[in-house]
Amino acid sequence: xxxxxxxxxxxxxxxxxxxxxxxxxxxxxxxxxxxxxxxxxxxxxxxxxxxxxxxxxxxxxxxxxxxxxxxxxxxxxxxxxxxxxxxxxxxxxxxxxxxxxxxxxxxxxxxxxxxxxxxxxxxxxxxxxxxxxxxxxxxxxxxxxxxxxxxxxxxxxxxxxxxxxxxxxxxxxxxxxxxxxxxxxxxxxxxxxxxxxxxxxxxxxxxxxxxxxxxxxxxxxxxxxxxxxxxxxxxxxxxxxxxxxxxxxxxxxx
Numbered sequence: 001x002x003x004x005x006x007x008x009x010x011x012x013x014x015x016x017x018x019x020x021x022x023x024x025x026x027x028x029x030x031x032x033x034x035x036x037x038x039x040x041x042x043x044x045x046x047x048x049x050x051x052x053x054x055x056x057x058x059x060x061x062x063x064x065x066x067x068x069x070x071x072x073x074x075x076x077x078x079x080x081x082x083x084x085x086x087x088x089x090x091x092x093x094x095x096x097x098x099x100x101x102x103x104x105x106x107x108x109x110x111x112x113x114x115x116x117x118x119x120x121x122x123x124x125x126x127x128x129x130x131x132x133x134x135x136x137x138x139x140x141x142x143x144x145x146x147x148x149x150x151x152x153x154x155x156x157x158x159x160x161x162x163x164x165x166x167x168x169x170x171x172x173x174x175x176x177x178x179x180x181x182x183x184x185x186x187x188x189x190x191x192x193x194x195x196x197x198x199x200x201x202x203x204x205x206x207x208x209x210x211x212x213x214x215x216x217x218x219x220x221x222x223x224x225x226x227x228x229x230x231x232x233x234x235x236x237x238x239x240x241x242x243x244x245x246x247x248x249x250x251x252x253x254x
Contacts (some may be wrong), residue, residue: 089215
């Protein structure tokens with residue numbers, strides 16, 4: 001009898017579905033997020049900049065996991081929603097790069113799945129490739145109004161990212177192997193109370209939902225606007241130092 005009929009989880013999927021509170025490696029931040037989430041754009045920018053400032057770039061790795069909002073919400077994020085987030089969120093981290101959508105309306109992405117898949121595919125080329133491609137795609141969307149819902153745009157962005165083999169990304173998008181990873185992350189998030197984008201996990205079992213930022217929404221998404229009610233950029237420094245301490249007894253990072 002196959003695993004499908006017994007109800008057992010296939011071995012290849014078990015690790016992906018495990019609780020990130022117990023499976024995050026030492027010296028690693030597991031970050032669940034979506035590309036078109038403004039809070040994640042703030043968080044990932046702060047993560048990179050704080051890690052560099054602390055001199056921890058070679059000691060702490062980022063394991064990006066997908067928190068696909070369109071699967072949680074049964075539909076894509078509307079342009080009016082993301083535009084309102086620029087107005088409400090960008091002020092707390094202007095250096096991340098922002099603009100209201102400036103490209104043609106028909107180029108606004110109707111999905112972020114290709115983008116999320118590409119970040120997972122880049123892991124096959126090493127953790128740095130995945131981190132860098134993720135950051136490239138986020139900036140392309142939020143700061144440059146590029147249509148990251150298109151396969152061709154994701155491949156173009158991969159070509160623009162040093163150290164990333166765009167042809168391997170294209171092959172992976174075409175054979176579909178990363179779609180399963182994204183949907184498994186979706187199921188993992190539902191099973192283990194991953195609360196939002198971004199949500200960060202460390203090897204000691206600690207976790208932070210939207211580190212350092214609290215916000216409220218006025219009105220419905222797409223017609224209302226967000227308001228940041230508390231902001232502590234220093235939250236990332238504590239998280240990174242904790243991750244670095246856990247790496248001291250771990251093998252050297254690749």
